[in-house]
Amino acid sequence: MSALNDTPVDTLSFEAARDELVKVVSELEQGAPTLEQSLALWERGEALAARCEEWLLGAKRRLDAARAAASDAPDEDAS
Numbered sequence: 001m002s003a004l005n006d007t008p009v010d011t012l013s014f015e016a017a018r019d020e021l022v023k024v025v026s027e028l029e030q031g032a033p034t035l036e037q038s039l040a041l042w043e044r045g046e047a048l049a050a051r052c053e054e055w056l057l058g059a060k061r062r063l064d065a066a067r068a069a070a071s072d073a074p075d076e077d078a079s
Contacts, residue, residue, distance in 0.1 A: 014055035
């Protein structure tokens with residue numbers, strides 16, 4: 001059984017990409033039956049890892065923007 005999925009990587013949520021990446025890594029560690037299958041798994045894994053990084057960078061940008069907005073807001077406790 002192969003962990004390869006036909007779903008386009010750019011449509012996956014962070015959780016879906018992460019979960020599939022775990023499966024791909026596990027299958028690679030067990031050793032795919034052929035070199036071609038190993039290469040396909042590796043390529044899918046690279047794409048999944050990039051998708052996860054994309055999600056994490058987006059989350060960091062959103063947190064940074066929220067922090068910046070909070071620090072720019074007037075302090076309601078200050079009188």
